[in-house]
Amino acid sequence: MMKYTESHEWIKLDGDVATVGISDYAAKALGDVVFVELPGVGDDVDAGGELAVVESVKAASEVYAPIAGEVTAVNDALEAAPETVNAAPTEGGWFVKMTVADASALDALMDEDAYKDYCAGL
Amino acid sequence: MNNQGRPTAPDAANTNTLAPKTHSGNQALNQAVQLIFEVGDLATTGIDLPQPKGTKSRLGDQARKGPIGLPGLSEPETMRHYVRLSQKNYAIDLGVYPLGSCTMKHNPRLNEKVARMPGFADVHPLQPIATVQGALELMSELSHWLMTLCNMPAVALTPKAGAHGELCGMMAIRARLDADGQTQRRRVLVPESAHGTNPATAVQCGFTVDEIPASGDGRVNLDALKARIDSNPDDVAGIMLTNPNTCGLFERDIIEIADAIHAAGGYFYCDGANFNALVGRVRPGDLGVDAMHINLHKTFSTPHGGGGPGSGPTVLSDALKDYAPVPYVVQTKEGYDLVENADDKSFGRMCAFHGQMGMYSRALTYMMSHGSDGLRQATEDAVLNANYVQASLSDVMTPAFGGVCMHEALFDDRFLKDTGVDTLDFAKAMIDEGYHPMTMYFPLVVHGAMLIEPTESESKQELDRFIGSMRHLAEKAKAGNVEMFKQAPVYAPMRRLDETQAARKPVLRWVEPEEVGVAAE
Ligand SMILES: Cc1ncc(COP(=O)(O)O)c(C=O)c1O
Numbered sequence: 201m202m203k204y205t206e207s208h209e210w211i212k213l214d215g216d217v218a219t220v221g222i223s224d225y226a227a228k229a230l231g232d233v234v235f236v237e238l239p240g241v242g243d244d245v246d247a248g249g250e251l252a253v254v255e256s257v258k259a260a261s262e263v264y265a266p267i268a269g270e271v272t273a274v275n276d277a278l279e280a281a282p283e284t285v286n287a288a289p290t291e292g293g294w295f296v297k298m299t300v301a302d303a304s305a306l307d308a309l310m311d312e313d314a315y316k317d318y319c320a321g322l
Numbered sequence: 323m324n325n326q327g328r329p330t331a332p333d334a335a336n337t338n339t340l341a342p343k344t345h346s347g348n349q350a351l352n353q354a355v356q357l358i359f360e361v362g363d364l365a366t367t368g369i370d371l372p373q374p375k376g377t378k379s380r381l382g383d384q385a386r387k388g389p390i391g392l393p394g395l396s397e398p399e400t401m402r403h404y405v406r407l408s409q410k411n412y413a414i415d416l417g418v419y420p421l422g423s424c425t426m427k428h429n430p431r432l433n434e435k436v437a438r439m440p441g442f443a444d445v446h447p448l449q450p451i452a453t454v455q456g457a458l459e460l461m462s463e464l465s466h467w468l469m470t471l472c473n474m475p476a477v478a479l480t481p482k483a484g485a486h487g488e489l490c491g492m493m494a495i496r497a498r499l500d501a502d503g504q505t506q507r508r509r510v511l512v513p514e515s516a517h518g519t520n521p522a523t524a525v526q527c528g529f530t531v532d533e534i535p536a537s538g539d540g541r542v543n544l545d546a547l548k549a550r551i552d553s554n555p556d557d558v559a560g561i562m563l564t565n566p567n568t569c570g571l572f573e574r575d576i577i578e579i580a581d582a583i584h585a586a587g588g589y590f591y592c593d594g595a596n597f598n599a600l601v602g603r604v605r606p607g608d609l610g611v612d613a614m615h616i617n618l619h620k621t622f623s624t625p626h627g628g629g630g631p632g633s634g635p636t637v638l639s640d641a642l643k644d645y646a647p648v649p650y651v652v653q654t655k656e657g658y659d660l661v662e663n664a665d666d667k668s669f670g671r672m673c674a675f676h677g678q679m680g681m682y683s684r685a686l687t688y689m690m691s692h693g694s695d696g697l698r699q700a701t702e703d704a705v706l707n708a709n710y711v712q713a714s715l716s717d718v719m720t721p722a723f724g725g726v727c728m729h730e731a732l733f734d735d736r737f738l739k740d741t742g743v744d745t746l747d748f749a750k751a752m753i754d755e756g757y758h759p760m761t762m763y764f765p766l767v768v769h770g771a772m773l774i775e776p777t778e779s780e781s782k783q784e785l786d787r788f789i790g791s792m793r794h795l796a797e798k799a800k801a802g803n804v805e806m807f808k809q810a811p812v813y814a815p816m817r818r819l820d821e822t823q824a825a826r827k828p829v830l831r832w833v834e835p836e837e838v839g840v841a842a843e
Binding site for chain 1: 451518763766821825826
C-alpha cells in the first residue's frame with residue numbers, strides 16, 4: 201500500500217524494500233521537471249533527511265526520506281528522462297529503493313485518503 | 323525558417339490577413355535576427371590583411387593548422403547584428419521593469435557621466451598609489467556613506483555582487499567563530515522564504531542549513547525560531563535573514579530575532595538586497611545586524627541584469643570588522659593608501675583587485691546627487707509606489723498577505739483559480755502589453771507567486787498605465803480568454819519559447835548545419 205508524507209513523497213513497501221518517489225500533486229505543483237539529482241547507492245538516510253533534489257522550470261526542491269534506511273537502488277533513467285516524473289510520478293518516475301530500518305515508521309504516514317484530504321486543504 | 327529549421331521571423335502579426343508574409347522575414351523596423359554564424363560564414367573573413375613580409379613564425383608546432391571556426395563578418399555586418407539584437411532587448415530605459423527583488427530603478431545619466439571621467443574610468447589596478455588618489459578617495463567616500471547609512475563600523479567593498487557579499491559576510495562569521503574556538507557552531511538558520519543564494523552561501527562556507535518556517539502572515543515564525551535555538555543553542559553559527567523579506571514584508575520581530583541569535587552565541591547576517599525599502603529610514607546596525615551586503619546595482623542605481631556588473635559591498639559590525647577581507651582603503655597623513663596584506667585576523671582576499679570601480683563611481687554619484695534627504699525620499703516613494711500598485715490591484719488580483727507592503731507587492735494565483743490561466747501565462751501576456759514580466763514563482767512559499775517591484779522611478783501616470791494593463795489581463799483571464807493567454811506572447815519576436823526543452827536539453831554550441839545532418843544519420 202502506498203503511504204504519503206506531508207512533504208509530498210510517496211513510499212511503497214514490497215517485502216523488505218521500499219520504493220520512494222514524489223506524489224502526483226507534487227509533480228503537478230512543480231511543473232515540468234528538468235533535472236533530478238539522486239543519492240548514491242549505499243547512502244544511509246534518516247527519516248526527514250534529504251534524499252534527492254528535483255528541479256523544474258519553476259523551482260528546485262528537496263525530496264526527503266519518508267523513513268530511515270539505506271539506499272539500495274536509484275532510478276538512473278530519470279537522468280536522461282526527467283519528464284517521467286511528470287508523466288508517471290508513482291510508477292516509472294520513482295526515485296530510489298531503500299531498506300526499511302523500522303517498518304512501524306510507516307504507520308505514522310498518511311494513507312491515500314488521508315493524503316487526498318491533506319492536499320485538498322492546501 | 324532559417325537553415326536550421328528555427329523560426330526567425332515574428333509570425334504573430336500574421337493573424338492580420340492584410341499583413342503580408344515578407345520575403346525577407348523582416349517586418350519593417352522589426353528585423354529578423356539571424357545567429358551571428360548565419361550572418362557571416364566560416365569561409366570568409368571580415369578583415370583581410372596581407373601576409374606580413376619578412377616575418378618568421380616562431381610558434382613551431384603550436385601554430386594553428388585548422389580554421390578557427392568563427393564566422394567572418396565585416397564591421398557593418400557586425401554593427402547591424404548587435405544593433406538588431408539590442409532593439410529586441412527590454413530595458414529600464416524602454417519601459418516599466420517591475421521585476422520583484424531586483425530593484426530595476428532608473429540609472430541616472432549623471433552616473434554615467436561621472437563613471438566615464440578618465441580618473442575613474444581609465445585607471446589600472448596596478449597603477450602606483452600616488453597616481454590614483456582620486457579613485458581611492460571616491461572609494462573611501464563611498465565606504466563612509468555606506469557605513470553611515472547602515473550605522474556599521476566597517477565595510478568590505480570588494481564583493482562583486484549580492485551573493486558574493488553574502489559569502490564575504492559568512493566567511494567573516496566563520497573566521498570569528500574559528501578564532502574563538504567555536505568550531506562546533508556549524509548550523510545556519512535560514513527562513514523558508516529566503517533567496518536561494520542564502521542557503522547556498524551557508525553551505526559553501528561549510529555550514530549546514532536549518533530551515534525556519536514562516537508564520538501565516540509571511541514573516542519568520544518567531545516561536546519556531548526560538549524553539550530551534552533552544553533545542554541546541556551551541557551549534558548555532560547564526561541566521562541569514564532578509565529584511566524586508568522576499569514577500570516584501572518588514573520582519574517586525576527583527577530585534578527580538580537578533581537578540582535571540584546573539585544570546586545563543588551566533589551572528590546575524592542580514593541579506594540587504596531589499597535595502598531600497600530602508601535607506602534613510604532604518605539603519606541595520608540599530609537592528610543588531612552583524613553583516614549585510616548591499617547590492618549597489620539595485621539600491622544605488624547601477625545598471626544590472628544584462629546592463630552591467632553587480633557590486634555587493636558588505637558592512638560589518640564591531641564583532642566582525644577585524645575579520646574583513648583585504649584589500650581596503652585607508653586614509654593616512656600622506657593621502658589614501660591600500661592595505662593589501664591580510665593580518666592574522668582578516669579572512670583573506672576575495673578578489674585579485676579592488677572591486678567594481680565603475681559601480682562605485684555610479685553609486686556614489688547617485689548618493690551625493692540625492693543627498694541624505696533625497697535618499698530617504700526615494701525609499702519612501704518606492705514603498706508608496708508598491709503600496710499603490712497593491713491597493714489598485716487588490717480587487718482583481720489576490721495579494722498574498724494582508725496589510726501594507728514595503729517596496730514590493732506580492733500576489734498569489736488564487737485569482738486565476740479555475741480560469742485555466744497560470745502565472746506563467748499571465749507573465750507572457752504582460753510581454754504583449756509591452757512590460758517586462760514581474761518576478762514569478764518566487765518566493766517559493768507563495769503559490770504561483772507574482773512579485774511586483776515598481777521602484778520609486780515610476781510616476782503616477784506610468785503606474786496607472788501599468789495597473790491598467792494588469793487589470794485588463796486579470797479581467798480577460800476571469801472572462802475565460804484562456805486561448806489569448808496560452809498563445810502569448812504573440813507580439814514578441816520569438817513567441818513562446820520551449821523553456822522545458824531548453825532546460826532539459828540545452829544547446830550550448832552552434833554546430834554547422836552539415837554536421838547536424840551527419841549526426842542525424
Ligand atoms: C533577496 C536576494 N538576496 C540575494 C540576491 C543575490 O544578489 P546578486 O544577484 O547581486 O548576487 C538577490 C538577487 O537577486 C536577492 O533578490
